[in-house]
């Protein structure tokens with residue numbers, strides 16, 4: 001038995017965020033440049049219902065007698081049974097791999113963006129599905145609709161006061177999933193408000209709300225229970241959830257204890273939906289009521305959630321929450337993926353798009369992490385969150401000492417061939433000698449100075465990720481680091497690449513012509529770096545190109561320099577300048593539309609559609625100016 005007070009003290013049991021999909025890969029910060037290198041968190045611990053992960057409780061639960069077994073046995077984890085995945089269609093098929101469990105393979109050739117035989121240059125959508133569960137992260141709960149995820153004017157749920165909806169229709173559509181959640185959140189908010197009355201006076205404080213992953217797992221449990229209560233058996237979709245790969249049995253003791261703690265959090269949260277005579281006392285739910293035969297089954301599910309969940313992202317890749325789709329979870333990882341997971345039209349429309357041609361029989365691979373990160377960072381993320389050492393073609397290439405990774409290299413100052421060398425070991429003290437890969441000469445790098453800059457850059461990114469960077473005043477913090485780094489490393493190298501994107505974000509929308517010009521220059525530099533650090537047709541590049549096209553298509557007359565001059569009153573010189581800028585914008589918009597089609601599939605998603613509309617407007621304006 002746990003009172004809210006005693007639960008409250010032990011709230012730090014968390015699991016590493018689980019985040020794959022493009023939201024995760026699109027590293028830098030901000031709108032369209034989302035998720036810093038560590039995207040939207042998917043910790044499992046409910047933030048307020050923080051029942052302590054006590055070993056005895058977990059051990060006790062593990063020995064509980066099962067009350068009710070599932071009426072239909074789900075396929076075991078690792079099953080190749082395609083019937084659990086109704087959305088899975090040719091050209092994709094499940095196959096077993098020797099070293100990474102199941103995977104999805106192309107049964108026929110997939111010809112995609114940029115291929116000579118494809119005239120429309122769009123990426124091929126391999127899979128279109130709806131996540132089994134998708135929830136907003138805490139940071140977006142008050143600004144986005146919990147059903148369609150759009151950022152718009154909203155009303156909050158009158159009972160739980162946590163979720164918001166843009167319309168009665170959205171609220172109704174989400175109600176079956178939200179109903180038990182609403183009761184649980186209402187109960188927890190009451191406990192929190194009685195414990196912290198001063199905090200509760202601030203109607204917008206949602207620090208008490210259960211974490212994203214906790215809410216997501218609980219929604220799945222409640223949906224399963226509702227189906228079992230109605231039909232006496234598990235819903236059909238449960239088979240796919242039950243077959244998701246779990247790492248619970250291979251975790252070390254510390255990780256197992258942490259996971260057990262999360263299980264306890266979820267059990268308390270689930271039970272908060274049940275009315276109680278004493279609203280200040282919360283018991284853990286009996287998981288047999290939810291169809292779990294033992295504690296280890298829920299432990300497996302929590303581990304599977306960590307390994308198999310995706311960053312829910314907006315069409316412009318801003319990470320906004322967490323989602324789970326058993327069929328999308330079948331894709332294995334490569335740091336050089338041939339496909340990407342995207343939400344091109346927002347909401348729950350989840351798509352897997354091929355970004356390069358795929359041969360028949362070839363495995364379709366997505367990336368679980370930000371592929372623009374250097375080798376060591378990628379390996380660390382994959383090992384910590386997904387439990388494997390990546391041996392993909394890009395990671396293998398790192399062993400070639402003659403190869404200079406654009407993600408982790410230094411500039412050769414004064415090199416006639418714009419050469420670069422491998423990043424020296426940053427633990428080195430003093431000057432390191434580096435060989436230029438272009439001209440073969442050696443040059444010296446002051447390692448301590450470079451190390452300090454890289455550390456400062458990473459710290460700024462981390463601060464931004466934690467929401468601690470004020471964009472209005474971030475300029476003085478960012479500029480010196482970026483200027484100094486630009487002299488030493490190429491724009492494709494970490495952390496300069498995400499810092500450049502962050503800088504552009506802090507300058508947008510520009511208020512002066514000089515700022516507009518500077519932002520465009522920095523964004524062009526960042527795009528050329530991003531092209532080197534990502535595979536071709538990657539959505540991150542498409543979104544950056546859209547950002548550039550948008551900046552270029554801004555009406556610069558409104559930047560306070562020339563004042564707003566109606567076109568019919570503008571002088572010849574002004575018209576010539578305007579035509580020049582519009583031509584630049586039109587070119588950039590056309591490129592952005594093509595890049596969006598390649599990255600987000602036919603239609604280019606919402607970002608491609610927005611670029612298409614802007615393109616029409618700019619073309620119309622150009623036509624009008626030409627006719628003058």
Ligand SMILES: C[S@@+](CC[C@H](N)C(=O)[O-])C[C@H]1O[C@@H](n2cnc3c(N)ncnc32)[C@H](O)[C@@H]1O
Nearest residue numbers: 100101102245307308329330331332333386388
């Ligand atoms: C989302 S699941 C992918 C599907 C999984 N193979 C299955 O059978 O259900 C992620 C897990 O698959 C395995 N995996 C994915 N990509 C891998 C890779 N490139 N190398 C080794 N293991 C990989 C790891 O165990 C990882 O935690």
